[in-house]
Amino acid sequence: MTELKLDSFDEGLHVAVIGASGAIGKAMVHWLEQVPTVNRIYALSRSEPEFDRVNKTDFQYLDLLDENSIANGAEQISEPLDLVLVTTGILHEGEDLKPEKCIKDFQPDHFARIFAVNTTGPAMVAKYFLPKMARNRKNVFAVLSGRVGSISDNQLGGWYAYRASKAALNMIIKSLAIEIARKNKSSIIAALHPGTVDSHLSMPFQSGVPGGKLFSADYSAERLLHVIDQLTPGDSGHMFAWDGEKLPF
Numbered sequence: 001m002t003e004l005k006l007d008s009f010d011e012g013l014h015v016a017v018i019g020a021s022g023a024i025g026k027a028m029v030h031w032l033e034q035v036p037t038v039n040r041i042y043a044l045s046r047s048e049p050e051f052d053r054v055n056k057t058d059f060q061y062l063d064l065l066d067e068n069s070i071a072n073g074a075e076q077i078s079e080p081l082d083l084v085l086v087t088t089g090i091l092h093e094g095e096d097l098k099p100e101k102c103i104k105d106f107q108p109d110h111f112a113r114i115f116a117v118n119t120t121g122p123a124m125v126a127k128y129f130l131p132k133m134a135r136n137r138k139n140v141f142a143v144l145s146g147r148v149g150s151i152s153d154n155q156l157g158g159w160y161a162y163r164a165s166k167a168a169l170n171m172i173i174k175s176l177a178i179e180i181a182r183k184n185k186s187s188i189i190a191a192l193h194p195g196t197v198d199s200h201l202s203m204p205f206q207s208g209v210p211g212g213k214l215f216s217a218d219y220s221a222e223r224l225l226h227v228i229d230q231l232t233p234g235d236s237g238h239m240f241a242w243d244g245e246k247l248p249f
Contacts, residue, residue, distance in 0.1 A: 004222060006083075006229050010137045011037045014079040018062060019088035019124050021045035024144065026196055027221035028085055029057055044073050052218050063086050064121035066165035071128050080134035081232045083228070086125050086143040090117040097161040123172050130180060133187055140228050141176070144190035145169050145239055152248045170224050170239060170249045177237030188231050191239035193247055194220040215242070 004131025004208045015032055019025040019216075020043035029049075032038050033056055035081070042152065043049070044062035051057060060076055063069040077180045097110045104218045122143050146154055172189050177189040223242040230244065241246045 001133055004035055004225060006035055006037060006225070007233075008138055008229050009037065013038045013174060014040045014042075014075065014077075014134075015083040016042040016044060016081055016085070016129060016132075017046050018084070018086045018122075018129075019064070020059070022087055022089075023047040023217040024197060024221055024224075025049075025085070025087035026051065027217040028087060028225070029054075030218065031221055031225055033057065040079065042077055049115055064125070065116055067124050070124050077132055079131045080139075081129065081142075081183055082137070082139045084125070084129050084133070084136050084141045087142075088117060088121060089144055089146075090114060097111035099162055101158050102128045103160065106160055112167045114161040115168070118162070119168045119172065122169060126172070126176055130176070130187075130216040133184060135184055135186060137186055138188070139184075139186055140188045140190065140231060141179045141180075142192050142224075142228055143169065143173060144191045144194055145173070147193045147241065147247055149191075150239070151249050165223070167249075173239070173247065174237045181233070181236065185233065186238045188233055190235060190237075192224050192227065193241040194224060194240045 017028050019027050020164050029041055032041050037179045038056060040061055041057040043057050044060045046063050048059045060073050093200055097113060100106055115197050130141060133141065141187040148159060149170050150164050151167055152165065173189055174239055180189055181249050182188045185188055190249060195215045197215050197217050227240050227244050237248060241247055
């Protein structure tokens with residue numbers, strides 16, 4: 001295991017991971033536990049994950065679809081936060097909710113469900129967690145988005161709800177960056193593309209992934225943390241891939 005450092009941040013970091021029971025969220029906690037300058041990790045999700053090592057980690061219940069739950073989760077954190085990672089997302093669910101291959105597959109209730117998790121949920125997290133961010137030192141609010149949410153990069157079509165929800169999320173990230181720059185010039189707001197990760201989300205579609213492009217959650221999380229460490233205030237309001245590439249909206 002390579003040593004992970006977050007050298008661009010001050011020491012004594014306090015981190016919140018929203019969606020800590022998911023593959024990438026759990027991997028983020030795993031890596032952050034190894035960083036010497038991290039003091040405390042708040043792992044928030046609906047179900048408590050089984051972590052390999054939790055010397056620095058406190059679990060808190062948070063339901064992304066319940067605004068009161070998000071508000072309560074933020075209220076329980078007394079320290080200023082240096083890093084907030086929103087690692088939630090939905091692409092398919094059960095037997096019926098699947099990515100649309102064409103417009104005739106469009107279903108309004110599925111569309112609403114995808115937007116609730118992928119767009120509205122992260123926006124509500126921003127509402128309650130951004131006021132908790134540290135001041136006068138580097139701090140990052142980062143949300144998992146995806147290349148498929150890029151309008152200018154869309155070459156294949158389909159996946160209407162998922163693409164639209166991530167494109168809307170990217171717009172929220174852009175607007176948040178503009179607003180927060182007026183209030184907290186040390187804050188960086190960013191969207192992150194983790195690549196295709198071997199997880200429940202990607203499992204039905206892994207057969208079409210090119211060789212070498214299906215990443216473990218541990219690998220993707222480590223690379224994204226390295227990207228976060230390189231971010232500056234000038235990067236706020238943009239989307240970055242796991243390899244550091246700046247992606248178009």
